[in-house]
Amino acid sequence: MSNQSIKPTIEIAHLSKSFGNIEALCDVSLEIYSGEILAIVGDNGAGKSTLIKILSGALTADQGQIIVGDKSYSSLSPGKAIGLGISTVYQDLALVDCRDVASNIFLGWEPVYAGFFVDKRKMQKEAGKILADLQINIPSLNTPVGLLSGGQRQGVAVARAILQGGKVIIFDEPTAAMGLQESAKVIKLLLKLREEGIAVIVISHNLHQVFEISDRICVMRHGRVAAICKTKESLPSQIVELIMGAPDKGACVAAGVYSDEAI
Amino acid sequence: MTKNKRILTICLLIIFVLTLGGCGSNSNESKVVNEGKEPAKQVSDPKVEENEKILMDQLQPMPELKKGEKIGILVITLANPYWVTLKESYERAAKELGVNVEVMAAPNEGDTKSQLETLQAMTAKDYQGLIISPIEPYNLVPGVVSANKKGIKVVNLGPGINVDAVKEAGGKLDGRITVDFAEQGQRAAEYIVEKIGKDGGKVAIIQGIPGAGQSEGRTSGARKVFENTPGIELVSIQPGNWDRNTAYNITTNLLQAHPDIKGIFCCNDVMALAAADALVAAGKREGRIIFGVDFIDEAKEAIGTGKLDGSIAYSMDAYAKAGIILCLKTIQGMEVPKQVNSPLAVVTRENIQEYKNWH
């Protein structure tokens, strides 16, 4: 199942980013395809969150390009990224705790009538619908989001990303704080999104899940791409070794992309 | 409601009830009725009696006394000893004349808005007459109109309310009593000039709040004398805003700019005392003349010790008494003179002994 003949939805080319003296990302290149779940794994400080924040526009890279369709961008703003169809569910969820569920789901793109007035009724209706679709149970939409459980809050953030209707959805540690039942729901959702042809990027520490659902795994180490492997052709032990830094090119050669120096 | 909230709610309500309940029973604080606080009795003084006579002559024939009318009095502030002394004079006079007065003031000397608000609240009460002293010529005009509408007589004491503005707003003043501010400034300046002598020298004026009646009057009176005396150079006129601190700083700056300054006229005692303090602190008090206006108690002492050279005085007791009498005349429908003027006395280090018992 080689994807090389299909054009990538997003191409990340040679991204670099430093914070002062710390090199968070160094010459990172990656391709993202629709209808695929790409997992990004790596130890703490490997640069995973930085990478996706640049993709989502929350941060700007020092060097490199992001190519979407025919256009190449050296930097994105959050609005631009969303406009290009890249939605993100951040690890901290980026919710406004004192505001209610519907306001959070529609944060930044509230429906209006008469030009100025927020259409609260429409917001609540749509919010109710998407939450039902996602099987997220929130009894009252007027509840301030800060009072909801972790799973419910995640649900709100996910609902927002999905409703933004993009071609790429990024999930940063989606099941980190969840129990088994809720995690299972998230997995089901990710698979459904893939079926619908959306490019799904998942950052995860949970290798079990990674192997359960992803198509490709991008291993990051010290700000670089250590390897990009096809899930079906890799073993968890190999991935662990790549994360930690032991050489095993093995199955990754078949994927055709890896970086020598870092290994 | 959780227990905490309930407790807090109850506490808040209790505080309210206590505050207001307590206030309600103490509202006689500044009323002078048959019982209540006795303002200190004053020793009689020939100078004061002289002062009073001149005032009373202007108010003949006297109105009927001891009829218990209610008069509201609005002064500028109770944070300035001048107005506090005047309040006590009002209360003494009211007792003597057998009427009820309540003396109110704005919280700060410069707070024109809240003085107007206080006046408007006063017009909602049952006073028959009001005696008001505005911070500025215009700020009380709407209040005067409200009082007129309710048939409350309005007497203007001291700093003047702009009569044209009142007329334009459709109101009127029923009486006016004041001191001649220009004359105050003039006589103070004359003393300074006389003391400086033939050699002449530099002088300065520290005003009150620019534009306010007393300030403008005294400044212009003094200025005329200074500018028309050969050998005297008026180097500076600065606004002290009736404030001690401001006047202190102005004086230290004056010393820097004009180390040879010989005389400073301040539009009130509060500022004059501060100016004197500044000079003493700089070791430059000797050979200079500082003159104030109002003759407040602190000034009386300072002139006695030589810290202050002099002040312009008029009897507060007589002034307050005349104010109330004027108000009574308007309430009782009697005719009043267009303006009643209080006579002045120039109190200096030379004649301070004669004014020991001044009030």
Place this chain on the structure above:
Amino acid sequence: MKQFNRFLLIWDQKFSQILLGLVLFTTVFLLSLASPFFMTWDNWRNILDQSALQVIIAVGMTFVICTGGIDLSVGSVTALSGVCMAAAMHAGVSVEMAVFGGIVAGAFVGMSNGLLVSRLNLNPFIVTLGTMAVARGVALIITKGIPIYGFSREFTWWGNGHIGPLNPPMLTAVFIALLGALVLNKTKLGYYTLALGGNEEALRRSGVAYKLYKLIVYTICGITAAIGGLVVTARLNTAEPLAGSMFELDAIAAVVLGGTDMKGGRGSITGTVTACLLLGVLRNGLTILSIPSYYQQLAIGVIILVAIIISELRLKNAPGHGNIIH
């Protein structure tokens, strides 16, 4: 059972406003017992008139505090705008243009505050402390320290005119309060104002031009302060460069007393208006009872402290108040 829980949730959110309403009602009741002059139409007209100015300024301040910021310059802006209008009118400019000019001056200061806070990320307290001094300085320079007196009837109408039993300041206050409530609760600007206070980063990541909205909010505050300047200058027929001192504290007190959270994200115009009324009633009541003015400061200070303590205790565990346990 679910309905009851929902009711409790709403009750909790509106708790402070209901409590405030009760306190206002109790105070009015007690004052009317303490003095026969309190509950007269004349006296109430005074209370409403005097509260009007505070409402106008406090509505703008509510917006700023909802974003988690603060604006200490409103008192100086009131003076500055009054001085600009006065200087213009004395120079022969028409009343309409002079008023417009004064309001533009206020908007300008508000915009400066907004730019410094949103673009340079400076602390609003420090920034507005600075603009407070600058605006005051400019007012003093324009007037050379001397108040400007005497304006045309057309102008003073804005402070002393009559529209039936009401007057322009009251109606202006009502208009601004209604507009403020509408904007805060029902428009995108209002939503984003609250989001800025609740979680500015979340708003940023949602692609909203959040810096622009912050700028707008501070400009609104400058404009309401300038309108306050119009009212006070017209009413007193004087433009004083030293006017408006302590207005910012009065406004902040009203906003906090009204239940708006100083950390941002939660606010109510209704609460602000009720608080202004309560403070107006208190001041008036103390005068009606002939209580010396020094007690006014004490009484109002105590009320505000108690209100802040209650508010803090209530919001301690509220979502978004800065101590999330998630």
